[in-house]
Amino acid sequence: MSFVVRQIAKRADGGDIIRTRTLDSAEIIVGRGTDCDIQLADLGVMLRHARLLQLSDGTVAIEATGGIPLEIDGKFVNRADLTVSDNPKINIASHRLTLTKGDTPGAIAITAERVVAASDAADAASETGIFSLRETMPSKRSLAWLFAGLVLIIGLALPLFMMGGSVLPAGMVAAAGRPAGASDAGKLQPALGGDEVRKAGYSADMVWSSGPLSTAHAGLSNNCGACHSQPFVSVTDSACISCHKSDATPDHASADRMARGRLPVGGFQADIHKGLNLPEGRCASCHKEHEGPRGALMVAASFCTDCHTGLSGRLTDTKIANVPNWDDHPQFKPTLVSVASLTAPRFERVSLTDKPMERSGLIYPHDIHQSATNGVANMVSKQGLAAGSNGALACNYCHTPDSDGVRFKPIEMEKNCGDCHDLAFARDGGVTRTLPHGKPEQVAGIIRDFYLGQALSPRAGVQRFAFERRAPGRMAELENADLRITSTGEARARGDAAIAQIFGADGKAGGLCSDCHIVNNTGASNAAERFTIAPVTLASHYLPKGQFPHNQHKTYDRKTGDGACVACHKGVMTSKASTDVLLPSITQCRDCHGSTKVATNVPATCNTCHGFHYGEGEQGGDFTASPHRKTPAPAPATVAARALPVRFGSAEQAGAASGGKTGA
């Protein structure tokens, strides 16, 4: 009965030191204590950990004495009977005891060895592991691959995979087809087709967007292919035009004139543009997208002056003056009537510095109509017409703003003159007989018929108004005498006299027509054909290449109402003839809209007044010279009177015929 104990210890160089002892006892104690038969220097081992008792040859009873179960062949037990021939293995903390048959009969060999290295934290890791980050962090190289890969996948691979293929949202295409009015210029456009496209949601190539799209294009934010139709090709005009058709957004001028007018790009810059596939004069040359809500509409004034500085040198046949900047903007050249005509009125542009004269054919002294003390003011008061604060006729009595408030409705005789200058010429019982305006041939006939009728069948209560001056109190007497007709011959003579008087020909005072019109005496024997009225053409738009929103200038220089009007239209109060051109000079504009020398809160840019996409015939176009114009040249005229014997249409019809132009 003996135990042979073989304790194995590791040497520093890795070899084993084996110490063998024979214990002649049937019972041995295993533990950390110095009194133990097998001493294990292991703090995980109890001072007295286990007791082994040899029961018979080949059987050992083992019992945990330290209160910690023993791990025997993978099972935890407090006591067990072990068969030595099974070579049982007992794990105690970091040590393992293996029982084998001893060399001598009845002996049991116990091999004790440390199987888990001594618990020495400092040994557990290498020096570099402890002092550097190499074992704490993933390697820089793997991090670099990971991050670069992520960036390439999200920033390049996915967008490349998703790009191309685009369907234009129908709602936006329809909205783009609406013509942009002058009053829309510079205004924020609403987001178009939003709901329709928002459903499409995220698109991987959105990460390529260099900035938010303009409000109007926001609906295309996830639809890059709508504009970027071909890779490596700059956004082409065809992409723009697929929505913005030319009838809604007319060209500024024909392509060849635009090309000639542009400042030529040469040398290095041209090479770069060519190399980078950037054609000159694209839509996107002016309309820069991905610049935020106002983006595409933020067209710089310099884009206009790029071409309009020295334009005449390149586009030699242009009628447009060079405009290098706002300071050197040429004086206004209003489009004035040079020859009034019912069929073919002629206009010419005359600079305000060149003593311009308007030849509308109308007689209209502004000063009389603006007086606060004369008969006109008296009439305004009696008739209850719109009056200014001083009692004079209000400007907007005749110059009625149009619905946009930008310009004015056409002047109509019946509406704007007729309350005072009525054409009543007789009273027939309760009926006032009125002469038709604009129909001189009818007028003569009506007057003659009136006298003839009175001669053939005189009726009481008929009275012809007299227009000439007479002494007070004798009015009725004279009027009655006029209608005491005894023969048709007398009636005819009286009628002819009345015609001459009403037309007011030959400078005769008191004429009804000649108050406002130039009346010519043709000397015809037939009185009905004897007098003609000189044609009248009223300009409807003096500065058709620009726009002046009158409604935004209702107050000026601390004045409101008529005071504001005449603050700019300075000559109105003293103008004695309709040939006066009462437009303010451009220096008037600079009072508020500044110059490079005058700082201002409302600096002017080109599109303050001008538009680009209004077509050649509209504001800003070179219509007078262009043989390519698509829209008709403007007829800025409202024909207000016609010469005999041509049929005369109403002012409204004339206005409609000339494209709805309104007086400015």
Place this chain on the structure above:
Amino acid sequence: MATQAAGKTSGKAIARAPRETAHEGFLTHKRSRWLKIALFLSALAIAVYVFTDPQPRPNGGTVAGYTLGTIGTLMIIWLSLIGLRKRIITTKPYSLKGWTSAHVYLGLSLIVIGTLHTGFQLGWNVHTAAYVLMMFVIISGMYGIFVYARLPEQLSANRNEATQPQMLEAIRTLDRQLDTAAQPLGKDEADLVRLSLEQTDIGGNLWQRMTGRQPQCGTARARDAIQELVNQQMRTGKPDQRLTQILFLLERKDAGLAQARRHIRMKTQLEIWLYIHVPATFALLAALIAHILSVFLYW
């Protein structure tokens, strides 16, 4: 006054070594040649930005924008080549110190060039991603310069002439002594010592390395517990000699650990920025590829 004057004189009394032998850091290399070049570049970029008036607004797509972008891209590529340069042991065509000096100052001037290239137009896109990555790289580099300028001195002071292996060896020796000293102890007390032996991680995780703090360290817990036991015994009589011996060993181990952890904290700070600087550089190069390619793809 007199003492002040004396102080000044004594300050000057320490003779400076001649330029040839004095240590000249990469920041002052060649009388800060690259600092001047970088300042000039930045001033030039600012002047271009201020004196051009691109319409409708400045951004990367203007003439100045493309110019700055091209310069910036070339600089980024060159700056990233320092990784190659430092692996080539040579003094020509430029010393590594000169190269590093240029790397630092030209890298800093990218703040100006890159920012002006954006025209202050930033958004959630690959272009701004490239810019942000660039700023990440630059800021991590600035942190790197800061710690390189500041920490080596502290590191050396903390080491107190001990090398890293010596620091480890001291702790290992204490561990062995603790193991031996604990052999006669009962289970509970031995377990406390095991706590120190087995539950002590000198370095710890990244956060523990960055802060140098490990409040739950096994050694600290063992020390506190044994201190408590010793205190209890002292209240009733004489403390167990074996325990006081172990407490002494634990306190020494704790001091050794604190020194090692300060060392690790500073070494970690010296190293950690490169784990951002280098991977972010490669992410930046990838973002640059995506940025440039996408600009021309959706031209």
